[in-house]
Amino acid sequence: MPGRRPADRTVNRRTIIVGAGLAGFRAAQELRARRYDGEVVLVGAETHPPYDRPPLSKQILSGRWSPHDAFLGTAEGTELDGSVELRLGTAAKALHTAGHQLVLDTGEALAFDALVIATGTTPRTLQGRVPPGVHTLRTLDDSTAIRSDLLRGGPLVVVGGGFVGAEVAAVARELGLQVTIVEALSAPMERAVGAAAGAMCGQIHQEHGVTVKCNVSVERCDGHHRVERVHLSDGAGLDVALVVVGVGVRPNTGWLETSALPLDNGVVCDEFGCADQENRIYSAGDVAKWLNPRTGRRSRVEHWNSANEQARLVAHNITNPHQQLVMDAVPYFWSDQYGEKIQLVGEADPRLQTTVLTRRGDEAHRLVLFSENGTLSAALGFGWTRAVALCRQVITRGGSLEEAVAQVR
Template sequence: MTGTVLVVGASIGGVRTAQALRSEGFDGRIVLVGAEPHAPYDKPPLSKQFLSGAWELEKVLLLTAEQAAADGIELRLGSPATRLDVAGSRLLLADGEALDYDKLVVATGASARPSPWRPESGVHVVRTLDDSRHLADALRQDGPVVVVGGGFIGAEVAATARGLGHDVTVVDPMPTPIGRVVGPEIGSIFAELHHRHDVATRFGLGVEGVEGVAGNLRVRLTDGSTLNAATVVVGIGAVPNDGWLADSGLAVENGVLCDEYSRAVDAPDVFAVGDVARWFHPGYREHVRVEHWTNAVEQAVIAAHNIAHPDDLRPHSPVEYVWSDQYDWKAQIVGRPVLGVRHEIIGTLEGERPRGAVLYQDDADRLCGAVTVNWPRALVQCRRLVTGHAGYDEALDRIRALVSAGPAMAAVPATSADG
């Protein structure tokens, strides 16, 4: 196939789409548009290795100018898209440039949900390279850190800040961290993980206000207490970057509404991938939006195939997978644990060297999800079992059989994704 494909968004979904187009044999023009002036970079390390200083910028880059040139990918960086003219097949950029296209892929991702508290300085979010750099500068100064939000980003920032020697407190209105994902009982184990590393937690409480300036902040909680902080980090979710499409005529409802092939509804020349896409999942029979790195990569490959091979369309029907590095844990979650009506722990999630898995049973007696900790072999097996709609008893037997294999089996990598 020839013609011009515009990929709008230079994060993982956009970069992988552009690269996959070439792998799928597309020999036309590919233009990758990015709002930021930086070379495309990966985001998971921004709350971990890059934030701590363990990794330099070069290690988080997804695509250099030289690599883009070698693949025949044109880069338009530093000027965000401002308007999409679907009828005219034209994209307008903030610098006034207009780009025509035959196919267009929306891969603009999501932004950190803005902090409702805006003192003079000292309150941070972590979503972009510049966010991470600014927070890293703040963490080079002494003083306690308060993290608002006990989800994955909040937990990873807390672990990084603690590793840099700060006193850290995590605040979240939920009674346990990531309880919405793994349930309250397993969520309490994640709370204990913070405590084992001397991180204080104030779960079940909200934040009423943040006052002061960087280095001297006061965080007021809903029980009337106050926490002192030099730095506050807010991690309270993300929102899709779809505002620029408001007058495009595309169906935009918590992301770009797409069919199972990742094509925008009523606009077959427009596709969407990653955090900004809300597509019809054939397995779940509903529209979903998934903010996972792995989903963005997999959906990019599907969209690229469907653009390059319009007579051989493939649906995007993934099993969710996400991982999080917290302290000495690599926690990996597959499927939908939230649908579980019961669960069982195999191995252990306690002690100095935890290695275990939590398997969740749905109301049809199937394995609907799993959480593994420091056990890649079990994660590989669980992904296969969830994908294959395995019965719960079968899944328990398979994972129990891995226990006797011992820690050496855990050296088998679970996935090419690494945060």
């Protein structure tokens, strides 16, 4: 832990970034790349150096990578150098916007000239008593703990059919465990992509030997020293050795509640990623709720590409206050399951019209196209990366469903 220092109110050329995940790391890196010549301080609650999260449910969980391989910048040799002050194992506790002061859990108060909030999210878990062996997956430590439980053997119950839970199920099957996914809606991923496309996600698991139970929820988990049994809302019970809960997240904004910043299931930002223009407070990544100039709506997008791109834009906007840029990239998400890539590009509102295409002579590779009044809004691809790349171009230029179908075929 760093030592306690008196309140520092003298510095007026310093950008502080709160949260040392992907968005925080990238913002720091980009500020330096753009020759920002003030101090850059990166404050992170975790003790690990900044690391990437997608491998936590893929390469690290399966044992193909060691935890060190997930550290950001290691592979390309772009780790943060001494020009960024790293304050790891230190959490921000409060923010005084008008006074330009960030208060840390060490008791220090740091002055800033610009601030970037990149504190990400925390997974929700089950209500009531949660015995050991019931996990959520967000951090490197979560991933290594789940891996060591997976190696002890199953059965595994995954609560929630979202992408993170789906990837855990896929790795567990590779390791030979018996796996059940319990989903409260009628299909995995239903809330994001609708029931029909969600059923395709469920089918992939079933083809790999996973039991998928829909329209049921977990009432409670029992066990003395470790979890032993999961009780479901339909009265059934499942014997388990471990449980992974993937039922959504909440943004890490608790420390901002006494600040004057606008919060609404995230840090409310304009189209430049700015939450407070006057005091130069920005936000990026999973915690940030940016205004999308394309749709006129604000949303938090929990995708790697968005966190990366928002952080780069925020660094640009801090260093170019008179030529600020807006985020106009089409949202993109990928997931790796059973050796295939599942990709979602665009905004897949389940209420939109859907069209399903299958790659010629290859039933397993499919594409679900989401459209509104003939315009392509989103595409969900199962193992068909070329088609998703084409759809991304069509969505970017506001093209039609017809155009997408013609290009893909």
